[in-house]
Amino acid sequence: MSPPRVRVIDLETAGSGPNDVCEIGWQDVVQDVDGRWRLDDARGARLVNPGHPIPADTMAVHHILDSEVAGAPFWREVAPGVLKPEGGVLALAAHRAAFEQRYCTPRHTGGAAWICTWKCALRLWPHLTSFSNQMLRYQRMPEGLVHELGLPAHRALPDAYVTAHHLRDLLNETSLEQLLAWSVEPGLLPRVPTGPDRGKPWRRLDDEALRAFARDRDAALRFSAETELRRRGGTPEPAPAEPAQRTLI
Known part of the structure; x- marks a missing residue:
C-alpha cells in the first residue's frame, strides 16, 4: 500500500x-x-x-x-x-x-x-x-x-x-x-510590500493607511490590511466592485 x-x-x-x-x-x-x-x-x-x-x-x-x-x-x-x-x-x-x-x-x-x-x-x-x-x-x-x-x-x-x-x-x-x-485564503503578507511604507509591519500603519490598502485591487494587500484592522477590532470597508471589463487608458 x-x-x-x-x-x-x-x-x-x-x-x-x-x-x-x-x-x-x-x-x-x-x-x-x-x-x-x-x-x-x-x-x-x-x-x-x-x-x-x-x-x-x-x-x-x-x-x-x-x-x-x-x-x-x-x-x-x-x-x-x-x-x-x-x-x-x-x-x-x-x-x-x-x-x-x-x-x-x-x-x-x-x-x-x-x-x-x-x-x-x-x-x-x-x-x-x-x-x-x-x-x-x-x-x-x-x-x-x-x-x-x-x-x-x-x-x-x-x-x-x-x-x-x-x-x-x-x-x-x-x-x-x-x-x-x-x-484557500489570499496571501497574508508579513510586511507592506510597496509604497512609502514598504518594509513596515502592518501593525505600524495607522488606520487610514490600512483602510487604503484594504481597498487595493491586489487580494493579498487587501487581505493583509483587513486582517490587521480586524485585529484592532475594526471593520474593514468593503472593497469597491470592479467593472466587468476594466477601461484601458
Missing part, C-alpha cells in the same frame, strides 16, 4: 491559454508511519506540445525550444496521468499555486485540493525577507536538497524538486489541514 502523498507540480508555459503548457514536472512528498514527511523517489518531467510556437519572451525564461516539443503529446494527453496518479494524492501543491491551477483545472485533477507553498511560507516563516521559490531555497537551505538536482531554475522538474523541500518542512511544522486552509 502506497504511503499518503502530496504531489508537487511545476509548469513551464508558452502563453496564458488553457492548453499552453510546454513542460510539467512533479515531485512527491510522502508521509511515513511515524507521521513525518519526506521526499519520495517519485519525480519526473514531460515536455508538452503547446500547439503553437513558443514566444521568445517565455523561451528566454525556460529555454525550451520549439524543436524539443514538436513531437511531444498535447496537454490533454499528458495532464491526467500526472495529476491523477495511480493510488491518488491527498492534495496537489505548487509555489504560487494559482498559476498552476489556471492550467491544471478540475477536469484534469479530478477536483484535488491544492496547497500553495508561497501562502503557507508567509504564515510559518514571516521573518524571511522574500518568499520566491529560489529565495526560500537560499534563505532556508533545506536539509537534503541536492544543489544540482534543483538546477537549472525555471525548468519544471528542478523547480518542483525545490518546492517539495519547502512543502516537506511546512508539513513537518503544521498539519496538512492547516496548509489547505491557508491556501
